[in-house]
Structures are given as C-alpha cells and as structure tokens.
Amino acid sequence: MEIKQKGIYLIGSALVTIGLLAGCGSSEESAPEKDKPVEEPKQQQKEETEQQKDKPIASEESKNDNVIKISAFEMGYTPPSVTLEEGKEYTLVLKNNGKIFHDLTAKKLDVKITHMGKMPDHPEKMSFSDEIDKILGLNKVHASGSHDDGHGEEENYIHMNARSGQTVKIKFIPQETGEFKFFCSVPGHEEAGMHGGIEIE
Structure with missing residues (x-):
C-alpha cells in the first residue's frame, strides 16, 4: 500500500512539475508577444513621420x-x-x-x-x-x-x-x-x- 501511495505521489508530483514547466514555457513563448506592443508604437511613429513628409509644407x-x-x-x-x-x-x-x-x-x-x-x-x-x-x-x-x-x-x-x-x-x-x-x-x-x-x- 505504501509503495502504491508513494508511486501515486511521485506521479502526481511529476505531473505538477510538468504543468509548471509547461506554464513557464508558455509564458516564455508569449513573452515576445508582450514585446510586440512596445515595437508597435515605434512603427506607428515611423508611419506618422512618413505621412507628415507627404503633407504640404506651410509655405x-x-x-x-x-x-x-x-x-x-x-x-x-x-x-x-x-x-x-x-x-x-x-x-x-x-x-x-x-x-x-x-x-x-x-x-x-x-x-x-x-x-x-x-x-x-x-x-x-x-x-x-x-x-x-x-x-x-x-x-x-x-x-x-x-x-x-x-x-x-x-x-x-x-x-x-x-x-x-x-x-x-x-x-x-x-x-x-x-x-x-x-x-x-x-x-x-x-x-x-x-x-x-x-x-x-
């Protein structure tokens, strides 16, 4: 019985560890997506600068x-x-x-x-x-x-x-x-x- 419980405990611990690792992995994969919004404003600024070049100058x-x-x-x-x-x-x-x-x-x-x-x-x-x-x-x-x-x-x-x-x-x-x-x-x-x-x- 004890061996059986220890086995279940080890399997449960392993599953929890795998779940935690999988969670960390998914957060690492999503990390670049979190970086994307930081890059988007730079892209928007670049586009706005190009649009301003197309506008007629004041004169x-x-x-x-x-x-x-x-x-x-x-x-x-x-x-x-x-x-x-x-x-x-x-x-x-x-x-x-x-x-x-x-x-x-x-x-x-x-x-x-x-x-x-x-x-x-x-x-x-x-x-x-x-x-x-x-x-x-x-x-x-x-x-x-x-x-x-x-x-x-x-x-x-x-x-x-x-x-x-x-x-x-x-x-x-x-x-x-x-x-x-x-x-x-x-x-x-x-x-x-x-x-x-x-x-x-």
Whole structure:
C-alpha cells in the first residue's frame, strides 16, 4: 500500500512539475508577444513621420491664402467684400452662379495684371427689364450693340466676365492702399445692388 501511495505521489508530483514547466514555457513563448506592443508604437511613429513628409509644407498651404473666390448671382456677390495686401499677388476666381451674364469690375483700383484667363465677350446690350424677362422665360428681340470689354493688354484695373455657370480667373498685384468698389457693369445690375468692396492694406 505504501509503495502504491508513494508511486501515486511521485506521479502526481511529476505531473505538477510538468504543468509548471509547461506554464513557464508558455509564458516564455508569449513573452515576445508582450514585446510586440512596445515595437508597435515605434512603427506607428515611423508611419506618422512618413505621412507628415507627404503633407504640404506651410509655405505651400499659404499660397491658398492668395486665392480669392467670389460668387456672382442675381443681384450680388459672395463674399460682398474682401481685404488684400498691397504688393502681394492674388488669384481672383469669379464664378457666375446666376442665370444671366455678370461681370466684376473695379476700375478705380490700380493693379498690375500678371495673368488674364480667357473670358467671354459681353452679350448684346439689353436693358435690365429685358434680362428679367429672360429669367422668366419671355423671349424678346434685342438690338445688337458693342461693349468695351476692358480687356486691353495695358489693363491696370480689374474687369472679369462670366456667363451663367462659368468660372473665370485673373492674377493681379494691388498697387495702392485704400478702399475701392467693385460692381457688375451690365446695365442696371449695379443699381440693383450688385456691388461690393475691396480694402487694400
């Protein structure tokens, strides 16, 4: 009996020892997994550093500050006013969100035009009431007429034309400080409230 109990005791002890060794072995095998989370943040930092390299540098982002977007509609502009700096080059983008032809003119502001995008000619002259009829779908015959489109090569002021849905742009450098008005030169539009302001600092 004693021998039998000693045998069971030895077998039990052996099983406990094997279990402990197996437990230690599994903890040693899992040890590298515990190390992995330490390595992952390093990998994440490396990826974040590479992503930052792909981002534009501040000077490239600041170029977007020089893009002024103005939307024309019946009868106004959004935004109605802008503030610029003298001697700094700007890209002025005019989008006509209205249903009829509009322009943006600032004749009293002295600027140096550095780029003039392609723009349509003004349509035949028509009165403001004729344009309202056009919006309402009433057809009328219009007399043809000429219009000085203000796009001469020596131009030193802003004048942009856009058909309905069209986007046009110019680049220019303001040559003086002060407050100036811009407006739509199509007959009747300025009088109907289609004007805004440019402040040059």
